[in-house]
Amino acid sequence: MAEPDVAEPDLRRLAAAYGIDTEYDPGSGPVPVSAETLVDILAAFGVDASSAAAREAALAALREQAEGRLLPPCLVVRSGHSVPLGLPLDTEAWVELEDGRSRPVSFNRLPTDLPVGRHTLCARARTQAAAAPLIVAPARLDVPRERAWGFLVQLYSVLSQRSWGIGDLVDLNQLAWWSGQLLGAGFVQVNPLHSALPGEPSPYRPSSRRYPDPIHLRPELLPEAAYLTPDQRSRLTELEGRAAGLREAVLNPPEGEEGKPPEAGLIDRDAVSALKHQALALVHAVPRQPGREAAYQAFLEREGEALTDHATWCALAEVHGPAWRGWPEELRDPRNPAVERARSGDSGEVAARVEYHRWLQWCLDEQLAEAQQAARGAGMPIGIVHDLAVGAHPEGADAWALQRVIAPGISVGAPPDAFNPHGQDWGLPPWRPDALAAAGYRPWSELLRGVLRRAGGLRVDHVMGLFRLWWIPEGRPPTEGAYVRYDPEAMLGVLALEAERAGSVVIGEDLGTVEPGVREALADRGVIGTSVLWFERDHGTGEPLPAERWRDLCLATLTTHDLPSTAARLTGSYVELRDRLGLLARPLEEEQADADEDREEWLGELAREGLLAVPPYGDGPAADDGDFAGPAAEGRDEAVRALHRFLLRTPARLLGVWLPDVVGDPRPQNLPGTSNEYPNWRLPVADPDGRPVSLEEITAAPGAAALGEVMRGDSEEEG
Secondary structure, eight states: OOOOOOOOHHHHHHHHHTTBOSEEOOSSSOEEOOHHHHHHHHHHTTOOOSSHHHHHHHHHHHHHHHHHOSSOSOEEEETTOOOBOOOOTTOEEEEEOTTSOEEEOBTTBOOTTOOSEEEEEEEEOSSOEEEEEEEEEOSSOOOOSSOEEEEEEOGGGOOOTTSSSSOOHHHHHHHHHHHHHHHOOOEEEEOOOEEOOTTOOOTTSOSEEEEEOGGGOOGGGSGGGGGOOHHHHHHHHHHHHHHHHHHHHHHSOOOOGGGOOOSOOOOOHHHHHHHHHHHHHHHHTSOOOHHHHHHHHHHHHHHHHHHHHHHHHHHHHHHHOSOGGGSOGGGSSTTSHHHHHHHTOTTOHHHHHHHHHHHHHHHHHHHHHHHHHHHHHTTOSSEEEEEEOSOOOTTSHHHHHTGGGBOTTEEEEEOOOSSOTTOEEEEEOOBOHHHHHHTTTHHHHHHHHHHHTTOSEEEETTGGGGTEEEEEETTSOGGGOEEEEOOHHHHHHHHHHHHHHHTOEEEEOOOSSOOTTHHHHHHHTTOBEEEEGGGOBOTTTOOBOOGGGSOSSEEEESOOTTSOOHHHHHHTHHHHHHHHTTOOSSOHHHHHHHHHHHHHHHHHHHHHTTSOSSOSSSSSSSOTTSOOOGGGHHHHHHHHHHHHHHHHHSOOSEEEEEGGGGTTOOSOSOOTTOSTTTTTTOOOOBOTTSOBOOHHHHHHSHHHHHHHHHHHTOOOOOO
C-alpha cells in the first residue's frame, strides 16, 4: 500500500469537526488517512475542503454556526440522568412532552424524571428562540431473566413441501410452533427479511431495510384468496402447480454424474418472485370486506409517507429499471413534483402499481404478525428475532427515498487487517451523522419501529457501526477509507427507545475488530452481544476459553451464516472448499494443519469438561479421508451434542443452534470473498451428502430431537 499524503493541520481539524478519524490502526500501528480521502469524505458532508481557502471558510462557517445556535439539532439523553444544557443566562427553557403536557427547565438542567419518549426542548432568549427534538431513552433495556435457546435460520433455505420454492413466513410459523411446543425453544432467529433488489440474492444488501420482501408471502393463505372467482381459482391452482415445480427443482434435483447428487438444487429467487407476484395480483383484485378495508386504511395511515415512497420506488422501478440513478433526472428525487405527477398520471398505471405495492406490505405485516403470534403461542418467551442489515443497496428504495440523510458517493466496509489485507467494501451507503441529527434521528427511529413491529427481538448486524463506520469514497479501494464516528448515545438511545416500546430484546453482532469500550457500552445499555465458540480464546494463552469465563450477556453459538457449519469444522472440509475457490492465503497443508489443531484443542476442552471422553472418529485427529460419512457419522453427532452441552455450561443468557447442524449440513450459506464462485444465499438446508432436505424432514430428523433434548437440559449424558 502506497504511503498516503500527510493531511495539513487545517484539513485534520476540519475532518475532526465532522467526526472523521485521520488515522486508523490495522493492528500493526497507526496508519494516517490520506489527504485525498479526507477531502472526498468531507465532500460527502457537503463540505469543500479542496484548498486551504476552502478549508478556512468551512472552519469559519462551523464556528459561526456554533456561536449562533441556541440549542443543538437534537438532544438524546438517558432516563434518570441530569444533563446540563449550557444555555446563556436569562434563557427561559421548557420541555413539551409528547403527550401534550409541558415541563419547565430549572437551573439550566433537564429534569431527571422526564418520561421516556420523543419530546421537544424549547428555549427563548432575549434575541432568539429555538426548539429541538429531545429524545429521552431508557437507561437500560430489559434482558431475558431466564436463559433461552433457539434456532438460527436462514429462512429462504428452509422449504416445506407446500412452499413455492423458497422458505416463507408460513414455514417460519410452522418452525416456531414445532421448536417451541416440542423442543422448548425460546426464539427463532431469522436472516434479514428486507425487500430485495432483482438479481441481488444477499439479504444483507437489500433494496429497503424498512420494508420486507413479498417473496416471503404465501399467496393462497391470504384471507382474500378464499373469495377468488372460479376462473381466478383455476389460475391460482395453475400457479401453485408451477410453484411445485420450482420446489421440486430445489428439494429433488436431478442426479449428477455416476449417480452422485450435485452440490444441491439452488433456490431461484427471481423465478419464485415472478410467480408469486402473478398469484398476489389475483388476490389483490378481490374486493375487500368492510372490516378488512378499515384495517387496511389504518395500516396506510400509520405508515404514511414512508410507505408511499417505498411503493413509488417499486412502481417506478418496474417502468425504468431498479437502478434509480439511471432514471430520468426528474424522477431521481422523491420530493420532485414530477414524482407526484407520475403517481397520479392520467393513465393511472403507476398509481395502480403504487397501490399494489402498498397492499403487499399490509399482507406482509399480517403474516409477520401471525408468525410472531405462533411463536408466542408455542410458549416462546421471545419469539421471532429479526435481523437488521448494516445498510441498503445504493440503487434501491431506501437510497432513493432517504437521500437527504445518506452520504452520497460513499460505501462502507472494513479497513485492512491481518485477515483481509486489502480491506472490504460492502457496497452500502451509510447514514450521514450530521443529517441524522438534523432530522431528529427520525429516519433511524422509523426504520427500527418498522422492523420491530412484529418482532420479539432484533439482531443488529455489525452493531459497532452505531459507533463508527469505515467510509470508502466511490472509486477508491477499501484501503483508502477512513472511520467516521456517530453519536453512540443517540444511536443507542433511539434503539433502546424503540426496542422498549416494542417489548423486544436486542442482540448486537459484535464479532471481528471491536474498538475498546464498545462491548462495555453495549452491555451497559442492555444490548446482548454475540460469542462464537471457535473465536472464544484466552487473550493471554490463546487456549480455548473455559465455559465459566464466557460473558453472560451474549448469544452463544457454534457458528453463523458466514462461517463453516459445525460438521465442516469437525471434518475440516471447509478448508478444502476454500482451497478449491482460491481463498487460502497459505498452502493447503498449512491451513489444514491449523484447522485440525483448532478442532483438537476444542475437543480437548470438551474432554477436560467431561463432555467427550475420547475423540469420536477413530484413533487419530480425524479419519483418513477427513470425512464423517459412513460409520463415523455417529461420532460426529456425539461431538455436535457435546459442543452444545459446552455452551450450556457457559453463563450466556441466550444460546443459538444453527438449524443446518440438526442434519449435518457441511456447507456455509455464505462464503465471504466470493460472488459467482459460490452459490451464496441460494442453498437449501441439506444433509451431509449435499441432498436438500425439507422442513418436514428436518423436524423429523433424529438429530433434531436429540439436540432439543440437550438444549432443554433433559439429558446430562457425557462422553
